Each structure stands twice: as structure tokens, then as C-alpha cells.
């Protein structure tokens with residue numbers, strides 16, 4: 121069975137990567153879908169986010185059944201287009217559940233043949249989000265164990281630019 125794992129992945133974290141690894145053992149094929157979330161402003165463009173996911177797969181031994189694509193439009197429509205019968209999502213806490221329940225119910229109404237499967241976060245990743253990683257990187261904190269090693273460089277580089285911009289804006293106030 122083919123599954124897709126849609127998300128913003130801005131950038132991919134070890135929590136995301138753990139979900140990908142576990143999903144690759146459950147399904148014949150897993151397509152990681154880099155999506156656009158209108159509720160979020162991204163630090164990295166979709167090509168950069170895709171490349172970081174591809175590079176990070178090395179950390180889990182490049183599973184042969186995992187591919188990465190940039191998706192667009194409704195997730196269920198994209199899932200249909202690529203022949204995925206399952207949408208995988210991760211749940212870290214009750215706060216995720218409320219949002220995910222809404223999304224999964226809407227998707228069920230739009231495409232009854234597609235199921236959403238939830239994998240719960242590993243305890244060590246239950247606090248981990250792309251936003252937390254970006255904040256740590258902005259303030260020069262240690263990203264070890266939070267993001268794949270392949271993401272550390274690009275994240276630090278991008279955040280150095282953001283920090284410079286912030287400094288010049290603060291200087292003008």
C-alpha cells in the first residue's frame with residue numbers, strides 16, 4: 121500500500137524523520153509531500169525544503185521505498201493523483217490532536233477512500249517542532265539531536281541572515 125506524509129517541513133526535524141522511518145516499515149511506499157501551509161510563513165522555499173528531506177534520508181539509511189515530492193493544492197487531491205491510499209500525520213500532544221482531527225475529518229469528507237493514519241511522536245521528540253529548531257538556531261543554540269546533521273548547516277546559514285536583518289531593523293528603531 122502506498123502512503124503519503126504531507127507537511128511543511130520548514131525544515132525537517134528528527135521528529136519528522138522518525139515518522140518517515142517508522143512509516144517506511146509499515147507501508148510499501150511512502151511519498152513525503154512538501155506542501156504549502158497558508159497558516160505558515162516559510163523560512164525555506166519548497167525546493168530547499170525538499171532537498172533537505174532528501175539529504176536527511178541518509179541518516180535513516182536511505183530507505184528504498186521513500187520518495188520526496190513537492191505537492192500542491194488539496195492534499196487529498198494530490199494523494200489521489202499519486203495513488204496514495206493513506207495520509208500519514210504525526211501527533212505530539214493533545215494540541216496537535218485537535219487540529220489533526222479537523223483536518224482528517226475534512227479530508228474524509230472530501231475523499232472517503234483515503235484514510236488518515238496517525239503515528240504518535242517518540243517521547244524524546246514530543247516537544248520538537250520546526251519552529252523550536254528555528255528559534256534555537258536564531259539564538260545560536262545547540263541543534264544536535266533536534267535536526268538531522270544535513271539540516272544543521274543550511275539552518276544556521278539561513279538564521280545568520282535573519283539575525284543580521286533583525287539587527288539592522290532594531291538599529292533603525
Ligand code: ADP
Nearest residue numbers: 126127128129135136157209210211241245248
Ligand atoms: P504542517 O504545517 O502540515 O503541520 P509540519 O511540518 O509542521 O507540517 O508537520 C507535518 C506533520 O508532522 C504533522 O502531522 C505534525 O504533527 C508532525 N510532526 C511535526 N513534528 C513532529 C515530531 N516532533 N514528532 C512527530 N510528528 C511530528
